[in-house]
Amino acid sequence: MSLIDLANPTRFLALTARLLPWLALVTVVLLGAGLYLSALAPDDYQQGATVKIMFIHVPNAWLSMFVWGVMSIASLGTLVWRHPLADVAAKAAAPIGASFTFLALLTGSLWGRPMWGTYWEWDARLTSVLILFLMYLGLMALWRSVEDPTRAARAAAVLTLVGAINLPIIKFSVDWWNTLHQPASVMRMGGPALDKSFLIPLLVMAIGFSFLFITLHVAAMRNEILRRRVRSLQMMQARAYQGNAPASGATSQIVGAA
Amino acid sequence: MTALGALIRRDIRIALRIGGGALIGVLFFLTVVVLMPFAVGPDLALLTRLGPAILWLGALLASLLTLDRLFTADHEDGSLDLIIMSRTPLELACAAKALAHWLAAGLPLVIATPVLGLLLNLDATATGAVALTLLAGTPALTFIGMIGAALAVTMSRGGLLLAVLVLPLSIPVLIFGVAASQAAIVGPLPFGAPFSILCALSLVSFVIGPFAAATSLRNGLD
Amino acid sequence: MQLSPRLIGHDVRCVRGGREVFSSLAFEARAGEALAVTGHNGAGKTSLLRLIAGLLLPAGGTIAIEGGEGELTVPEQAHYLGHRDALKPALSVRENLTFWADFLGGGMTRPIPDCLAAVGIAHAIDLPAGYLSAGQRRRLSLARLLAVPRLLWLLDEPTAALDVAGQAMFAGLMREHLAGGGLIVAATHGPLGIDTRELRIGS
Numbered sequence: 279m280s281l282i283d284l285a286n287p288t289r290f291l292a293l294t295a296r297l298l299p300w301l302a303l304v305t306v307v308l309l310g311a312g313l314y315l316s317a318l319a320p321d322d323y324q325q326g327a328t329v330k331i332m333f334i335h336v337p338n339a340w341l342s343m344f345v346w347g348v349m350s351i352a353s354l355g356t357l358v359w360r361h362p363l364a365d366v367a368a369k370a371a372a373p374i375g376a377s378f379t380f381l382a383l384l385t386g387s388l389w390g391r392p393m394w395g396t397y398w399e400w401d402a403r404l405t406s407v408l409i410l411f412l413m414y415l416g417l418m419a420l421w422r423s424v425e426d427p428t429r430a431a432r433a434a435a436v437l438t439l440v441g442a443i444n445l446p447i448i449k450f451s452v453d454w455w456n457t458l459h460q461p462a463s464v465m466r467m468g469g470p471a472l473d474k475s476f477l478i479p480l481l482v483m484a485i486g487f488s489f490l491f492i493t494l495h496v497a498a499m500r501n502e503i504l505r506r507r508v509r510s511l512q513m514m515q516a517r518a519y520q521g522n523a524p525a526s527g528a529t530s531q532i533v534g535a536a
Numbered sequence: 537m538t539a540l541g542a543l544i545r546r547d548i549r550i551a552l553r554i555g556g557g558a559l560i561g562v563l564f565f566l567t568v569v570v571l572m573p574f575a576v577g578p579d580l581a582l583l584t585r586l587g588p589a590i591l592w593l594g595a596l597l598a599s600l601l602t603l604d605r606l607f608t609a610d611h612e613d614g615s616l617d618l619i620i621m622s623r624t625p626l627e628l629a630c631a632a633k634a635l636a637h638w639l640a641a642g643l644p645l646v647i648a649t650p651v652l653g654l655l656l657n658l659d660a661t662a663t664g665a666v667a668l669t670l671l672a673g674t675p676a677l678t679f680i681g682m683i684g685a686a687l688a689v690t691m692s693r694g695g696l697l698l699a700v701l702v703l704p705l706s707i708p709v710l711i712f713g714v715a716a717s718q719a720a721i722v723g724p725l726p727f728g729a730p731f732s733i734l735c736a737l738s739l740v741s742f743v744i745g746p747f748a749a750a751t752s753l754r755n756g757l758d
Numbered sequence: 759m760q761l762s763p764r765l766i767g768h769d770v771r772c773v774r775g776g777r778e779v780f781s782s783l784a785f786e787a788r789a790g791e792a793l794a795v796t797g798h799n800g801a802g803k804t805s806l807l808r809l810i811a812g813l814l815l816p817a818g819g820t821i822a823i824e825g826g827e828g829e830l831t832v833p834e835q836a837h838y839l840g841h842r843d844a845l846k847p848a849l850s851v852r853e854n855l856t857f858w859a860d861f862l863g864g865g866m867t868r869p870i871p872d873c874l875a876a877v878g879i880a881h882a883i884d885l886p887a888g889y890l891s892a893g894q895r896r897r898l899s900l901a902r903l904l905a906v907p908r909l910l911w912l913l914d915e916p917t918a919a920l921d922v923a924g925q926a927m928f929a930g931l932m933r934e935h936l937a938g939g940g941l942i943v944a945a946t947h948g949p950l951g952i953d954t955r956e957l958r959i960g961s
Contacts, residue, residue: 387654398655400578408570408655415563425554425847425888455574516882516889542860546849553848614842617813621833622862757813 287503290363294496301493308486315479328392333479335385337487338378339403342410343445345375345491349417350442353435363499365431366506368438369421370498374491376414382407402456406449413441427506539624540632547636558640561602562648568594569652580657587656588666588717594652595645595670596703596710599677602641604698606633606685607753616689616753626750634682634745642674665720665727669734673713676738679745680705686749690756709737762789763825763909765810765832765941770819772805779805783819785957792932792942794954801960803945804841807912810943811838826909836910837903841918843895844902847888851879854887855901863906873901878927892919900928903935911935913944925951 316333349371355364386404387397398404417437424430551558572590576582583590610616619629646667653663684702691697715730764786771781779802787793795803808814810821812833826835845854852870859867874880877897882890887898896919903911911932917925929951932942936952944950 396580396657398657399580400573405573405578412563412567412570415566419560419563422554423557423560456578512885513889516885516894517891518881539861542857546846546853546857546861549853550846550848556848612842613846614840614844615846617811617838617840617842618844618858618862620813621811621836621838623830623834624861757808757815 287362287366291500291503294500298493298496298500301489301496305486305489305493308482308489312479312483312486315482319475319479328389329476331385331389332476333483335382335389336480337484338382338385339407340484341487341491342375342379342382342407344488345371345378346410346414346438346442346445348495349375349438353438356431356435357439365428365435366499366502367495368431368434369427370502371495372414372418372421372434374494374498376411376418378487378491379407379411379414383411400456402453405456406452409448409452410445413445417441427509539622540628543619543624543629543632544636544639547633548640551636551640556640557602557605559644561598561641562644564601565594565598565645565648566652568597569655572656583656584658584662587653587658587662588669588721589714590656591649591652591666591670592673592710592714592717595649595674596677596706597699598645599642599674600681600684600699600702600706603637603678603681603685603702604688606637606682607689607749608685611689620753620757626753627746630682630686630749630753631679631742631746634679634749637682638675638678642678645674646670662717662721666717669713669716669731672731672734672738673709676709676734676741677706679738679741680709682745683748683752686752686756689753709734712737762939763823763941764788765793765821765823765910765943767810767821768819770806770809770821771817772802772809772814773817774802774805774814778817780959781818783959787941787943787955789939789941790936792936792944792950792952792954793957794950795943795945795957795959796947797958797960803959804914806959807838807840807914807943807945810910811836811912813838823910832910835908836912837906837908838912838914839899839903839916840914843899845887845895845898847886849887850884851887851890851898852883854898855905858902859905862902862908867905868907870905873904874898876904876927876931877901878924893921893924896920897924900931904931909939910941910943913942913946915946916944917946917948917950 312333316330319330319333321327321329349368352364352368352371355361356368383404386407390399390401390404391397417434420434420437421427421430424433550556569590572586573583576586607616610619620626622629649667649670650663653666658666681698681702683705684698687701688698712730712734715725716727716734719725719730720727767783767785770783770785772779772783783806785793795806797803805814809816810832812831821832823832823835844858849857851874855870855873859870859873871880871883874883877900879890879894879897879901882894887895890898896916900916917928920928932950932952936942944954
C-alpha cells in the first residue's frame with residue numbers, strides 16, 4: 279500500500295480501522311510505562327515531588343508546538359498540492375493541539391504555584407505558550423465560522439502558515455519583553471543538564487504522548503471524513519426530491535411574459 | 537410569551553451553531569486581557585491594581601464588538617420585516633433579542649472572568665467582586681449597545697461606527713462597574729453604593745434600550 | 759353583522775428618496791379576490807406592497823382593512839413574502855418554520871410537517887436550510903403562509919425561482935386561500951395561474 283492509496287479517503291478509513299486499535303494499545307503501554315518510571319524517579323533536592331509535574335508538562339509543551347508543525351505541513355498540502363486529506367488532517371489536529379497546549383499551561387501554572395506563590399507569572403515560556411493557545415482558539419473559531427469545510431480550509435491554511443512563520447518572532451519578542459522587565463527567570467523549566475534518572479522517564483512520556491496524539495489525530499480524521507460524508511449525503515438528500523416534477527425551465531414562463 | 541420565547545431560543549441556537557459568534561466574544565476578551573501585560577509590563581503588583589479596570593475594559597469592548605450583527609443579520613435576510621409586522625410589540629421583540637444576545641455572548645464573559653483574574657493575579661475576593669459587577673453591568677452594555685446596533689441597520693455600515701456611537705453612552709456603566717470592584721477590593725467606599733447605581737443603570741437601560749432601538753428600526757425602514 | 763373583509767387603499771402616494779413613485783392611487787380588494795399589481799420595472803410594485811405591509815410610510819392617503827379583526831392593524835393581519843427568504847441557513851427546515859409559526863402565530867398554527875408536505879419539501883424537514891436550493895428555499899417561505907393563518911397575503915414575485923410544478927402547487931395554495939375568504943395582493947410580471955384583477959401602476 280503506497281502513499282497514493284492513502285490519499286483516497288475510503289482507503290484511509292479502511293486502513294486506519296485496522297491500525298487504530300494497535301495505536302491505542304501502544305499509547306496505553308507507553309503512557310503506563312512512562313507513568314510508572316516517573317513515579318520511580320527520585321525527588322528533586324530543591325523542588326521535591328513537584329518536579330514530577332515535569333513529566334506531564336514537558337511532553338505537552340513539546341506537542342503543543344509539534345501539532346502546529348503538523349498543521350502547517352497539512353496546510354501546505356491544502357494550498358499547494360490540494361491533497362484531499364490535507365485539510366481534514368489540519369482541521370482534526372487543531373482541537374487536539376489546543377488541548378495539549380491547555381494542559382501545558384495548566385501543568386505549568388500548577389508547577390509554578392509552589393515556586394512563585396501564584397498560579398500565574400508572566401514568565402517568558404508560559405506566556406509564549408499562552409499566545410500559542412490563543413492562536414489555536416482563533417484557528418478553531420475560524421474553522422467554525424464557515425459552514426463549507428473546503429472553503430474554511432483555505433482560510434485556515436493561510437492562517438496556520440502565517441502563524442508558523444510568526445511563532446518564532448512572537449517567541450523572540452516575548453523573551454525580549456520578559457528579560458527587559460525581569461532579568462532572571464525564577465525557574466528554569468527542564469534545563470539542559472538533566473540527570474539520566476529524569477531523562478529516561480521524560481523520553482518515554484514524550485514518546486507516549488506523541489503516540490497519544492497520533493491515535494487521537496487518526497481517530498479525529500476518521501470522524502471528520504465521516505462528518506463530511508454525512509454532510510454531502512444530506513445535501514444530496516435535500517436535492518433528491520423536487521416536489522412532483524423534474525426541476526427544469528423554472529423561470530422561463532415568467533421571463534417570457536415579462 | 538410563546539412568540540418571545542421562540543425568538544430567544546432561535547437567536548441562541550443561531551449563536552451556538554456553526555457560523556454563530558457566541559464564543560468569539562470570550563476569545564476577544566481573553567486576547568485583550570493577555571495583551572495588557574505586554575503594554576504595562578509583567579509586574580504582578582501593578583497588574584493586581586489595574587486588574588478590575590483591565591477586565592472591565594475587555595468586557596466592555598467584547599460585548600460591544602459582538603453586537604453589530606444583532607439586527608443587520610435579520611435585516612439582510614428579510615427576517616426583520618416580518619418581526620416588525622408581527623403582532624408582538626417591536627419593543628418586546630428587541631428586548632428579547634438583546635436578552636438572547638446577552639445569554640449567548642455576555643454571560644460567557646462573566647463566566648470567563650475568574651480565569652482571567654488568575655492571569656492578572658487577582659485574589660478570590662477581587663475576582664468575585666469583578667465577576668459580580670460584570671454580571672450586573674454587562675446587561676446594561678448589551679441593552680445600550682442595542683441602540684447602536686439598530687442604528688447600524690440604517691447606516692448599512694455598522695462595525696466601528698457602532699463602537700464610536702455607543703462607547704460614550706457606556707461610560708457611566710464603566711465608571712460605576714470599576715468603582716464597585718475597587719470598593720470591594722481596597723475601599724474606602726462601601727461596595728453597596730456604586731453597585732446599587734450600577735444595578736440602577738442596568739434597569740434604566742432595560743427600558744430605554746428597547747424603546748430607542750424599536751423607534752430607530754421603525755424609522756430606518758426602506 | 760359580519761362584513762366580508764375588504765382591503766381599501768385611498769389616494770395613496772409614495773415618495774422614495776425624494777422622488778415620487780406614484781400618487782393618488784386607489785385600490786380595493788374583497789374577500790376571495792386576488793389583486794395582481796403590474797407595471798414596468800421601477801413603477802413601484804414592491805413599494806406598494808411594502809406600504810401595505812407597513813414597512814414603508816405613505817406620503818399621503820390611507821390603507822385599511824374594513825371588516826377584519828377589529829383592533830389589529832393591516833400589517834398584523836398580513837403575511838409578507840418578499841424577495842428575501844427570512845431563513846437562517848444554520849437552522850434546520852423544521853426549526854426555521856417552527857420559529858416563524860411560534861413567533862407569528864403564538865401557538866395557533868397548523869402542524870409543521872403538514873405545511874412542509876403541502877409545499878413539497880417534507881423530505882428535508884431535518885436538514886439545515888442552508889442545504890436547500892433557491893426554489894426549495896422559496897417553498898419553505900411559502901410554508902410559512904400556511905403555518906399561520908392570516909387574512910391578507912402580500913406576495914412580491916412569489917413564483918420567482920419556482921419550477922413549473924412549484925408554480926402549479928402554489929396556484930393551488932392561493933386558490934385555497936381565496937376560497938377560504940382570504941385576500942391576495944401580488945406584484946408580478948407573469949401569470950399567477952389564478953383569476954386576478956389587475957392593478958396597473960406607473961403607466
